[in-house]
Amino acid sequence: MVKKPTNKVYVIGVGMTKFIKPRGQVDYPEIGLEAAVKALNDAKISYDQVEFAACGFCYGDSTCGQRVLYQLGMTQIPVINVNNNCSTGSTALLQARNAVASGMVDCAMALGFERMQRGSLKSNWSDRTAPLDHVHNLNIEQTQPKAGTPRAPLIFGNAGMEYMRRYGATAEHLGKIAEKNHRHSAKNPYSQFRDIYTLDQIMQSPTIYGPLTKLQCCPTSDGAGCSIVASEEFVLKHGLMDQAIEIVAQVMATDSPKMLSTDAIEWVGTDMTRRAAKSAYEQAGITAKDVQVVELHDCFSANELITYEGLGLCAPGEAHKLIDTGDNTYGGKYVVNPSGGLISKGHPLGATGLAQCTELTWQLRRWTGDRQVPNTKYALQHNVGLGGAVVVTIYKKANNNFTQPHVGYNPAVEARPITKADYEKAASKKSNRAEYLAVEAKL
Template identity: 70%
Template sequence: MPKAYIVGVGMTQFLKPRGLVDYPEMGLEAATKALLDAGISYDKVEYAYTGYVYGDSTAGQRVLYQLGMTQIPVINVNNNCSTGSTALYQARLLVEKGVVDCAMALGFERMERGSLGSKFTDRTNPLDHVMGVMAENRGFEPMAPGAAQIFGNAGQEYIEKFGATPTHLAKIAEKNHRHSALNPYSQFRDIYTLDQVLNSPKVFGPLTKLQCCPTSDGAGCAIIASEKFVKENGLLDQAVEVVAQEMATDSPKMLSSSAIEWAGADMTRRAAEQIYKKSGITANDVQVIELHDCFSANELVTYDALGLTPPGKAHELIDSGNNTYGGKYVINPSGGLISKGHPLGATGLAQCAELVWQLRNWAGERQVPNAKYALQHNIGLGGAVVITLYKKANDAKASPRTDYNPAVEARPITDADLQKASAKANQRSEVLAARL
């Protein structure tokens, strides 16, 4: 089977959604950083998938034209909160199938303040089915955010069935906030005590405010390349192999009476099982995981679904300390969505960037020791999940290709950076630069 490799990653800082930075600027920064990391210019990119949830059509072209109007295909992707990983999945598939040697996956989001809501109220909501099932089985609270109710109910069911407690959910959030203090890209870098997490304002069920991810502005990008491209461009020492990647959508269990299933647990189980089957790698072989913790309850139920714990034993993993530094796994070293932030289209690619940096041994104070295999989980209600397993392509330690280590310092791009990354065959003219 031909292989696909991540050879460059880049992201912006995740920010509170205040409209201070627009999506063309965010997307350009992430794409430029990824190209610089790979040591290539935009000319080398043969295909691009761009992901965002909130925005008009062809916003991806609007971003990438700033690097050159090279006439490559640009496909815009929207798959709810798994949008960024869906773009990565599509780009990886093209490279692995030999269609192109170099593709880009870019995700960005400019969001509004406050909880997520429907943007189109004159047509069927894609989540109407699960919302109806939830209302029938556990009721619906008009004043609480819908997503918080889905995931909060999942956490509550886990508590009722398996003996977990609200404190276990709070411990997940405390861990992720603590991890984010070492991540320069995180929207929040404050450390909170367990009591502070538990006593923060109630949102729904067992969930408090500090257990819920914020809306965010930001962007992330990855460059995916073939083995031939890696060798021809001298990228083996920094390349990270995509060992296996699976996407799944919901099974009929999503419409059952189980709140855990409303949160997409079964599609995560299926994708994880396929990953382990195809790769021959099990959950026990993984050291570092970026997991979609939009709410602490989702991290809890996903431990089971990913096979990190036997069914019903996720809270025991928390109590053992095996989900943080010094334990079996380090889960969400970036701070996760809860503290790093969650710009929907960018999240999956930010997870990818963190794991690439970890496998390159670039992550500084948040480095996971002896990281050999990394697992990524990115889910969107409605629904889709993408799970990706990575490993370093070469045992040699990668040296940063730029003049600084982007894993530990979040610098803005400069005009010189943009010139290096822009397409040389279609260099930005003054007229083009002025218009874009």
């Protein structure tokens, strides 16, 4: 069991960019700055008050976090760069939260960004052992795929097929997950894709592997997200409790030996999800039945199906029944991925976990307009990276007072770029700014 920290930690500010198709149009310093400025403005603080930062990205050199944050000021705080595969954003959030929960600092930032290459994920290194070589070898030995099959769809597709074989789910259930998430994303201005597709269109889109079609797979994306977390003392001192969201539980887990068994369902980190979810519910003092809204790591529709069970949203072997009853969307027991999820919102690896945090913060504040999940009390976040790490986080509103957005518009329903005035509110005092970065000239 993971011990619960003594000190409460609250999310006080969030922000994100639109998720866009990688075309080389924007670079990581620009998108990282936009997300950070939005989060600082939401928190009503400047960068001078941030005492620690964890910056997540998977594709980039060494100190990209510093390169982004120096645009706000060179305040000499600790900046930690994080890479934990697809769970990078939530890992950065965990680092920031731990810095506050331990009493080391009162205010910390978690920032995640990614500028990706187009097409299926691939390694940049050919002269060293791949971190997922053991899983890839199992996949190839057990399933004998066609040469050139993309690795990620291979792993998740085989897991989905094993679940179907074992419990009676069908390819149509996977298609229904994607249909739901594309439909949800139409109401999210930050989503990479906002088109609504019929189930037939999803099932008839090009086959990627096994039952997975193109519209059931997340795209590569560029984008950024940011969250500011703080101690209770900081929140009270700055009068932020009415907008604060408490992190009531947060647990990271890594793989058990089941990941290297011949069970394809376990190849996608299912056992670490079970472990993290169980510990998170214990920390929060709740069960899955107490949750209303979930942001779940649906890199492929098969992973959403499998993860329903891993998170305890249904009984073992009954994930497809949750779909049949409509208990994964509006009007049902849970609303899973109101943002559109990774399948439709997009998946810039370093930003995904922080975009999930942003959506759930907005949901708990009741800012999300026509995608609002009614009667939200507890929100659950699941962010997984193969190889492996998973972070499960549970949030609730700090009190029963509800405020309106104070930045001049509602960022939950309108995605605006930042202005020079936004930057000036967020940036540190001028004596800490480096003139050579010339941020103001870009805005």
